[in-house]
Each structure stands twice: as structure tokens, then as C-alpha cells.
Amino acid sequence: MTGKEYRTITDVKGPLVFLNKTEPVAFGEIVELRLTDGTLKNGQVLDTSDDQVIVQVFEGTASIDKQTGIKFLGDVFKLPVSTDMIGRILDGAGRPRDGGPAIVADEKADIIGAAINPYSRQSPDTFIQTGISAIDACTSLVRGQKLPIFSASGLPHNDIALQIARQAKLVDSDDDFVVVFCAMGITAEEYNFFVHDLERTGALENACLFVNLADDPAVERLITPRLALTAAEYLAFEKDYHVLVIYTDMTNYCESLRQIGAAREEVPGRRGYPGYMYTDLAMLYERAGLVKGKKGSITQFPILTMPGDDITHPIPDLSGYITEGQIVISRELHQKGIYPPINVLPSLSRLMNAGIGDGKTREDHKSVSDQLYAAYAQGRELRGLVAIVGEDALNERDLQLLKFADIFENKFLRQSRDEERSINEGTLDYAWELLANIDTKYLVRLDQKWIDKYHPTEKKV
Amino acid sequence: MSEENGVIYRISGPVVTAVGISPRMYEVVRVGDEGLMGEVIELHGDQSVIQVYEETSGVRPGEPVIRTGQTLSVQLGPGLLTKIYDGIQRPLPELEKTMGVFIKRGVDADGLDLGKNWDFKATAKPGDSVSSGDIIGTVQETKTIEHRVMMPPGKSGVIKNINSGEFNVTQTVCTLEDGTEVQMMQKWPVRTPRPFTKKHAPEVPLQTGQRILDFLFPLAKGGTAGIPGPFGSGKTVTQQQLAKWSDADIVVYIGCGERGNEMTEVLDEFPHLIDPKTGEALMNRTTMIANTSNMPVAAREASVYTGITIAEYFRDMGYDVALMADSTSRWAEAMREISSRLEEMPGEEGYPAYLSSRLAEFYERAGRVETLSGGDGSVSVIGAVSPPGGDISEPVSQGTLRIVKVFWGLDAGLARQRHFPAINWLNSYSLYPPSLDQWYRDNIKSDFPEIRTEISALLQVEAELQEIVQLVGSDALPVDQQLTLEVARMIREYFLQQNAFHDVDTYTDLKLQYTMAKAILSFQEESKKALAGGAALEDVVNVPARTDLMRGRFESGYADKIEELLDNMNKQIADTMEAN
């Protein structure tokens, strides 16, 4: 708009550039920086006043000097959106990365995204079958939910995310999902793994990728998920698609957030992360859901790696406070060779009750889920006790529960990476078969009427 | 003076600095070309620092800032109930009408529907001398709630004219001798507590139908409670249970910096839930404030004040109001965010040094009072707290616990065992029983307090015995102690656990709670006798009738059946002696 180029940089600190003597610059305005060698960088205004403007540079401030020219582009960051984005790979700033043409915009959308009016939301209540028993039975996912995977380094969260992306479907409709995939600071190897898998299964044609890798600018990561979600919102709420957003790794995103905070010399919150990290994360996670009068939906699968496997670390902690549950990956199960190593005990789906039961999955789903959970929890606890007092000290009930914990892990949890179990036969009936290893008198969470109907040996046909 | 114009000097997120105006503290101003709403929160030389209630991206230095002369206020009058507002009392359905499903900026909306006509029935008459807070008429606001129209603050005199009839909230319903005109709508600045005559001691329990709360850790009408807990431990479910079932006349539910879908859930559910007291939909008595986590933080900061001012207003009519704020931690974080933008000297964990005084001032607005018109009203405040990592040594939890009289401590371990509500019975407390016990004796049963004491004592003993069991196993304990463990287990599984999502179990009235507690003690009593008579513990605890008694609570009409179920159990226990 102004077209005027300033060379009034006073300070450069971390990813931030400070300059003065500008015309009035808008808060959030997009900035182009021209280095003396002609390189272009992009940035955004973080603070603006008559005397000073602070710009956050997405590609990092390397090589910037006081001769660098700065142009304010007159607008906040907008993403050109179009259904042509489906099947494309874009970089972390939204430019083509696949050698294809630039996206021809149907419209340009502000990437910050406005909050959905809580009154305009519609409660998510449609069960998504992932084909993974642990998830479908115990932490059921519904369309429009935001359900993160809490993992840690070295665990197969990517396989699980991909398996979900491949297998996710509704029970009684063939509405398909479009996948929006957002990479933040992951390695090229991880990225290739995703792309190959999406290619192998043909899913790539039905996906839109935003990619910022480990060697791409760290600050750019702060906008990458916003671009992905802006695309998702366009596809869902303008074009009626059901969108599955997978983003990984939220931990890298939070590190970038911390870096900016430190550069601005802000008073840090817990463990050095900015005090506003909760709000910042909410501005991403809350961009999921269903809204009245629109056909599409956004379901989110953020992946994060818990530093030090610690679920109380601010990244999983603040995420858990915002998302509608969490799927927790366990190192212990992984080390036992169990895939998918999902620990159902700390996992939770807050929207499960709305999505399961008669007419949605099956009438006995809730009971079965409660019983699996209770029996497995008790069985695991008994493992601890047995280690101290030995199996001889256990009564019959405890012995059965102890054995069940192993059965649950080895049969119910364990499945292969391409095994897709249907909710009724594959998951719930199987659960009954396994629960039959326990005397019914100990299965106190199961209503008698379900035992009469579904128990493999005690049902009344 | 109020139409003074200045310009923006600086913008940093939600904080904008203006020059060229000299507003009052907490005055509302219009910021920028779009007229975004903001509030002056600091005066600093010739600069006024403003927190803006809407997103500020795209706003530039040099754009105008306009004074309004008003402090941040809410509109009070008929039409508050059944509504859902954002943090600054903009009705969300109105926002949807003007801007669609996404909240955009620069849109104003009145808190009350100014055009709507209400059937006003004058209760005062010409010649009456009235002053602030006196009730001059009524409006049937919803099916169940009569709105009592009060003399606005600062107005008093002798009534010259007052008319019943159809009026909207801005029309004059009453004229005083001195010519003062009175309308149904009044405004009140949210940061100022509304006046009352005096505070009473809380002597009546707020009945919630939640067994562990009512029976072990009761809240008084006009009392304060804090619910800290890590994510997934049950803060929101507990708050929603209180909003649904507590025997308040009016409920103000504030979703402060939490999930959008949770508010949708309340909106979907409440119109269909029947208030056990009135037989009508719960929505009739409810006002909601929803400023979710992704909505502007400054409006989140304001939301708790908006909510409590509405609560006080209904209190002043003589109602018992219950206010839930989920979560006060998000409010505190909003304060922290604004404070850090102001570059204030931070206190603990970056929170402003005034955090604990703000918390105290907020909870201080709870209470049972004699209203200006001589009535009796109360505001009970229940605040959820979200401590990072579940560790309550942090400033918001600590600041809250210093003030509130009830602590419902949610426990991640219990939640993980699916013991709900996951309230830890060992470290939770209520300071109200001494002032409520007379009420229980008079209204429920004369030995109510003693039964409560027995139940909590059993839980304490269990905790001690459990330590031994961890070391040697339960079989090593003497039989009477093994029985105690069984009794305590019954307390936990039959009484303390309560499924919020079960049609029947979700609510238990106080009388039935008492009967259930007695049933547990009766099990203990009869079992002791049987054991003394030679019965085997295994047989005693496994009598089928005990399972029937316990399962019975999931069936409707339990109150009528429990005595019979109890008799059956006692008979079967007695029979175990003969079996040996």
C-alpha cells in the first residue's frame, strides 16, 4: 500500500527487529524486509507506536543489518484460499513447495481467525470409527472434536496419526474426510514418512500439506498452523468438507513461542514459556468444531511430544486444559512391543458420551468401555502388588483381573498398522470375548441386560 | 467533556495507549476507526492506557480514541434470564444476527432487549416514599421467575405516578414528586459492588443434590467455594451439576476462558432439564456469560465482574443466587497478560502483585445480605481453579484458598480410577457445618451432624488402615478392621461416587442422603452383630441384598424402597449366623 521503504532499524534482537521514524503502522501488519544482498524476508508487526515499531521476522534475523530496507504491506497476514489447495504441498508460509503453480485465490482469509460464537456452535456427536480398538472403545472420537496425541520422542505417534487419517470413517455414511496436514519443525525423515504414506494410500490427492521442517525458520512455525487452520476453516465452513487437521509437533511450536517471548524480554510464565501460551494455544485448538447452518466440520489431531515424558509439563498441561481429551502414548507399552501403545487409563475423550450408544455405535458401548477400563486399571494395579507379595496372596478375583491386564494389552490393544477393526464385530464383540475370561460376578460394571444379550457364553439367545 | 477526542499512540496486543484525552479510570472509550470498545486501566502522564475488548490487529497509531464518559457497566432489568452474553454483556445471539457465526469486531449490542414490552405490575402506589433498592413493581420475566423492579441507585422520593401496563425497559413506569422519572432498566458499573444494608451469617445450606458436597463438605447460601483440580478431574462437570441442581433461585454461569463446546452443551441441555423445585426448565432461572479461551482476553477479565454484578442485582430483589465461574484461573491469567503488557512489576509466577486482592474483592461480593429494601438475598460463589500441572501451591490456588470457606479438592488419581466426583474426601473441607448444623437438625433429622461425623471418621480410619494393608495385605488385619474397610468401601462406592450422567443418580436430595448414610451405618452395625454371632466376614459382606440396596440407587423411587431393601439386607446378614 504505502510502498515506502524504511532504513531506520535501531536494534535487532533474536527474531525481532526494532525500527523508528515510520508512518503509522498497523498492529499485526505484514512486513517485507530487503537485505543488502537482495534477499527478501517476511515479518509481522508485534508492537507499534509513533516512536517505535517491533517486527517479528519469520525467517530469522540472520544477515539483517541497519541497511536492510523495510516495507509495510498495508495489511495483516492473509492466506489465499481455494479448493485447489487440496492435493497441494505448501511451505510453512503458504507458498508452493511442490513445484506447482501459486494458489489462485477464491478469496483471501485473515489467518488469525475470528472466534466462533459459542452460541453458533453445534455440539459434536457423530462417532468416527478409527478402526483402532483402544480409541474406538475407550476414548471414542467424534466429528468436530479436538483430540491431541500426547506422546514422547521415539514413540510411534506418527504411525498412529497416519493410521487414523487412513481409516477414519463414519459408521453409516460415506462422507469422506479431507486431511490438512501441518508440519512444524519435524525432521525431513519424519516428513518423508508422512508423505510416502499419504502417497502410498492415495490420500495425498485428498490432502493439503503445510510444511515447516526442522531446518526451516523457527519463527515461521508460529504462522504455519494458522495457515493450516485457515485453509481448514475455508474448506469446512465455505465448501462443506469434513476436515481432519493433523499437526505435528506442537512442542516445536511452543518452543518458537518461548523464543519470541524471551526476545521481547517478557516476564515468563512456568518454565520460561510465555504467560499467554494458554490463550495462544486456545486460538489454535478452538478452531475445531461444528457450526450451525454449515455442513462441514473441523476435527483436530494435534500431536505433541511431552518433554521428559512429563504430562505436567506446560505444553501437554495447557493443551489438556483446552482440548477435548487426550490420547496418551506409553513408553512402557511400546517397550513391550505393543502397537499401538495407547495407555487408555490417562487417556480421555470428553465428547465420547455424546457420540456412542444406541443408534450411534451400540447400546452396550458405554458399559463395555467402563468395564474394560475398570478391569484393566485393577489388573495393572495388582501387578504392583504381586511384585511385593507374590501371586499366592491373591484371591480368585484378583488373579483373574491380573491375567486380564495381559490379555487386554496383548489382544485388545495390539493390532497391526493396517488392521482396521469395525466398532461392532471388531471392537465391541472382541471386548466381550476377552472379558469372558473374567467370571461375570466380577464384571460389576456390565448391566445384566447386556450380559444376557452379548456375553459369548452366557447370553440368552 | 465526555466527547473529548484523542489519538492512538501505541498498540501492543489488547493494550492500546492513547494521547490527547484525559479520561477517568475505568472509563469506556471507543478505539480506532472501527470504534472498538475499550476500558481505561491506567493513567500515566499524558497517556491513557486502555484494554481493548476486541481484537486489535490492523489498528494504527493516529486513529481516534473517543471518550464515552461511562464506566464499564451492565444493563440491568427484565430480560437477563435465559440469555447468553459475552464478557461485556453483548448477547451472543444478537452478535450472530449481525455478524454470522464468527465474532467480528466493532459491533455494539445492548445487554437488554430495549424494544421488548413487559407486563409491568406496580406494587408501590402514589404517595409511597421510596428509595434506592425499594421494589416498586414486578414483571413475570420467565415462567418461574418474577422480576422485581427496583428503584435505581441514587433515586428516591415520593411517588407521584405509577402505572401497571405494557412497557419496554426504557419507558417511564413511575414518576416521583420532584419530576424524577423511573424506568425498569438501570445501569451499574461492574467493578463496584452493589450496596446492601448488612451482611448476615450464612445459616442455610445451598442444597446441590451432590452427596459428597451436601453431606460432607456443604456450602452455605451466600458462601464461597473453590474447586481446584488438574484437567480432566471434573471441575466443569461439578460446576454444571451445581448449575443444574442447586436450590438457588437464580444461577449465573460464567464460562471464563474455557471451551466453546462446553457452553454449547449447557445451551443445548438446560432448556430440556427440569428444575426439581419448579417443574419447569432450568433455563428459566439461568443467565450465562461465555467468554471462551479464544475470545479477547480483556473481555475475559471483565466477564467475572459482569457476572457477579448480575448476580448481585437478583440478590437485591431478595433471591438466592448461585454463581459459578469456570475457571477463575483463566481470569487471573487475563490479568497477568494485561499486566505484563503494562510492564508492571510482576509478583509470583508473573501474576500481578494485586492478584490476591482482586481475588479477595471478587469473593467478598458473595454473601447473604439484608437488601436495601429489607429483604433477604444471597450470592453464593463457586470458583473453579485450574492449577498448572495440578499443583495447588501456585498463586491462584493459594490466593483462592485463603479466602473461600469451602475447598473441594479434585484429585487426578481418583479421576483416573473413574471415581467421580473425584473430590478427595481426606483433604477437602468446609468451614460451614458449625453454622448450618442447627438447620440440619431442624429440617432433616436431629442427629444429622452426628451421622456425618461418623461417616467422615470411618473414611479417616480407612486411610490409616490402608497404609497397613499396603504393607501386609488385608488378610493380615483382624476381622473387625476388615469389616471397617468394607464399610468404608461402601461409603466410597455407594455414597461418595455419583454419576453425573445417570438420570437418577445425578441428584439425591438431603433426606435421602441421610437415609443412605444411615443404611451404611446399619450395615456396619448388623455385620458386627453377625460376626460376634459367629458368621464369616466373607458371607456377611456378600449377602445379595446388599448389592440390591446399593444398586437400587440407580432406580427412580429409591426413597420409597430403601427401607425395605435395608430390612432385607439386615435379615440376610442375620441369617449368615445360622449358616455357620
Ligand SMILES: Nc1ncnc2c1ncn2[C@@H]1O[C@H](COP(=O)(O)OP(=O)(O)O)[C@@H](O)[C@H]1O
Ligand atoms: N460426576 C461425574 N460423573 C461422571 N463422570 C464425570 C464426573 N465428573 C467428571 N467426569 C468425567 O471426567 C471428564 C472430565 O471432567 P471435566 O469436568 O470436564 O474436567 P475439568 O473441567 O476438570 O477438566 C468428563 O468428561 C467425564 O467423563
Ligand SMILES: [Mg+2]
Ligand atoms: Mg473444565
